[in-house]
Amino acid sequence: MQSPDLAGLFVSTPSAARRDRPRALARAALTAVALAFLGVVVVLPVLAVFAKALEDGVFAYLRAVVEADALAAMRLTLWIALLVVPANTVFGLAAGWAIGKFEFRGKTLLTSLIEVPFAVSPVISGLIFVLAVGPRSVLGGRLLESGIRVIFAWPGMALATAFVTFGYVARQVITLMETTGRDKEEAALVLGASGWQTFWRVSLPSIRWGLLYGVILCNARAMGEFGGVSVVSGHVRGMTNTLPLYVETLYDDYRFSASFAVASLLVFLAVVTLIAKVLVERKIKVP
Amino acid sequence: MAYSHRAIPGFRLSLGFTLFYLSALVLIPLALLVAKSQSGGFSAFWRAVTTPRALASLKFTLFVSFVAAAINVVFGSILAWVLARIPFPGRRFVDALVDLPLALPTAVAGIALTALYADRGWIGSLLAPLGIHVAFRWTGVVIALVFVGLPFLVRTVQPVIAELDPAVEEAAATLGASPIQTFAFVILPTIFPALRAGFAAAFARALGEYGSVVFIAGNMPMKTEISALLIMTKLDQFDYVGAASLGVVMLATSLLVLLLVHASRTASERRRAVA
Numbered sequence: 001m002q003s004p005d006l007a008g009l010f011v012s013t014p015s016a017a018r019r020d021r022p023r024a025l026a027r028a029a030l031t032a033v034a035l036a037f038l039g040v041v042v043v044l045p046v047l048a049v050f051a052k053a054l055e056d057g058v059f060a061y062l063r064a065v066v067e068a069d070a071l072a073a074m075r076l077t078l079w080i081a082l083l084v085v086p087a088n089t090v091f092g093l094a095a096g097w098a099i100g101k102f103e104f105r106g107k108t109l110l111t112s113l114i115e116v117p118f119a120v121s122p123v124i125s126g127l128i129f130v131l132a133v134g135p136r137s138v139l140g141g142r143l144l145e146s147g148i149r150v151i152f153a154w155p156g157m158a159l160a161t162a163f164v165t166f167g168y169v170a171r172q173v174i175t176l177m178e179t180t181g182r183d184k185e186e187a188a189l190v191l192g193a194s195g196w197q198t199f200w201r202v203s204l205p206s207i208r209w210g211l212l213y214g215v216i217l218c219n220a221r222a223m224g225e226f227g228g229v230s231v232v233s234g235h236v237r238g239m240t241n242t243l244p245l246y247v248e249t250l251y252d253d254y255r256f257s258a259s260f261a262v263a264s265l266l267v268f269l270a271v272v273t274l275i276a277k278v279l280v281e282r283k284i285k286v287p
Numbered sequence: 288m289a290y291s292h293r294a295i296p297g298f299r300l301s302l303g304f305t306l307f308y309l310s311a312l313v314l315i316p317l318a319l320l321v322a323k324s325q326s327g328g329f330s331a332f333w334r335a336v337t338t339p340r341a342l343a344s345l346k347f348t349l350f351v352s353f354v355a356a357a358i359n360v361v362f363g364s365i366l367a368w369v370l371a372r373i374p375f376p377g378r379r380f381v382d383a384l385v386d387l388p389l390a391l392p393t394a395v396a397g398i399a400l401t402a403l404y405a406d407r408g409w410i411g412s413l414l415a416p417l418g419i420h421v422a423f424r425w426t427g428v429v430i431a432l433v434f435v436g437l438p439f440l441v442r443t444v445q446p447v448i449a450e451l452d453p454a455v456e457e458a459a460a461t462l463g464a465s466p467i468q469t470f471a472f473v474i475l476p477t478i479f480p481a482l483r484a485g486f487a488a489a490f491a492r493a494l495g496e497y498g499s500v501v502f503i504a505g506n507m508p509m510k511t512e513i514s515a516l517l518i519m520t521k522l523d524q525f526d527y528v529g530a531a532s533l534g535v536v537m538l539a540t541s542l543l544v545l546l547l548v549h550a551s552r553t554a555s556e557r558r559r560a561v562a
Binding site for chain 1: 295296300308309315317366368369370373384386392408409430434437516522525530531545
């Protein structure tokens with residue numbers, strides 16, 4: 001055991017100064033390892049997407065992203081997000097209100113059940129809807145007889161996407177509703193506000209940034225989901241291809257640079273999501 | 288007063304809608320999955336999940352998920368440490384980059400990693416002369432899973448490191464501990480619960496991962512086929528009972544992992560509350 005160097009606790013001694021140089025070196029080494037790892041694992045793949053996308057030139061890139069099938073995939077991606085994100089937002093607000101403002105039996109169980117979809121493989125998220133409303137199920141068979149196709153069409157893809165993104169908004173809203181408590185709401189009600197007025201004018205404004213945070217994450221996952229929609233889509237070009245599925249279709253056709261061109265659109269989506277996320281996080285920290 | 292029983296209105300409406308939406312979208316479909324897996328009796332379920340191909344896929348999935356989560360424990364912790372402790376220019380940018388795997392669609396990650404690690408790719412062409420082939424091997428699958436698991440590890444460990452008091456380490460150093468001793472006896476015990484939780488989260492995520500893996504895996508039955516892909520194959524063959532059976536096993540595994548994390552977290556919180 002080395003001699004205890006208690007003086008170093010109070011003043012900078014020569015021995016402390018001698019320790020500083022190796023420590024600075026160690027810090028530099030750690031930083032280098034961390035950045036190299038992040039560079040290889042995360043940054044290089046993103047750069048590779050753009051390099052591959054532009055391999056055949058800018059014109060080929062532009063042609064690939066405005067092709068009719070690409071535009072149809074964009075429309076379907078937007079359509080599904082437009083259905084799923086508001087639905088999960090309404091659910092998140094309802095769950096947040098019930099769990100955050102009230103005490104009842106089974107509350108912990110309910111909170112855990114809302115987390116379950118996070119633990120489910122995307123493939124299973126698609127599989128359960130093939131089993132529930134697929135052409136071979138009782139309900140799906142009935143629907144098909146009346147001319148409604150759920151699986152291998154957009155309604156099934158919306159269901160799988162809603163499952164995959166189920167808890168993104170609820171998770172945020174529940175935490176926020178719990179921390180903001182119920183004092184302000186009670187004050188508003190005593191002063192004569194109706195229930196809805198209290199919700200719109202008191203509760204919602206105080207959780208708006210957290211809510212937005214959940215919506216941003218939900219939207220990114222909804223637009224980027226691959227495994228879940230892949231199971232229920234049937235991969236009909238121009239009909240049931242979302243952007244991520246279209247990337248796969250092009251890739252399987254050996255149209256690599258077109259595939260990476262469409263993939264680069266999804267990289268833009270990811271980058272916009274991250275920027276929005278950082279901005280909102282700053283808002284949450286500084287109220 | 289209308290609000291005499293409960294001061295705040297809307298309990299029945301909000302809870303009712305929550306339960307309805309949760310049941311319709313999550314509970315009933317998952318119950319149907321379990322029912323389907325047992326529709327041919329338990330023996331049919333058991334046969335479906337113990338075929339050599341199913342067992343090989345389950346073993347392979349567990350193996351690659353474990354290796355990827357372990358790699359993330361080492362490098363993810365270093366990254367978390369650097370982000371929490373060491374100031375350097377562009378730190379906030381790097382911090383935001385850590386979340387990229389969560390925001391990037393998995394299919395994009397899949398084709399990008401395949402392009403990088405194929406024998407003619409930027410990294411693959413450096414490794415191929417050394418006789419190392421990554422794409423279409425198990426190593427490629429591990430790399431894809433490291434990519435998707437990284438944010439889970441960093442985001443679990445980083446806040447715990449940020450809360451560590453540097454004075455404690457300085458005290459250890461002043462009392463004569465070497466940096467390695469300080470790490471092993473002072474830092475590691477404090478961050479261990481977070482490491483375990485981060486490992487489990489990355490592991491659980493990897494178990495079900497599909498999009499980033501299928502492009503780089505090569506998908507050779509018995510060799511590099513993950514369970515999620517085998518479910519897809521069974522669905523394409525209209526083997527619904529087989530697909531559901533395998534799905535139930537995967538579902539049970541990832542729920543078990545997360546349950547263990549939850550239990551250990553509650554236990555360590557209780558210990559901290561006592562101390």
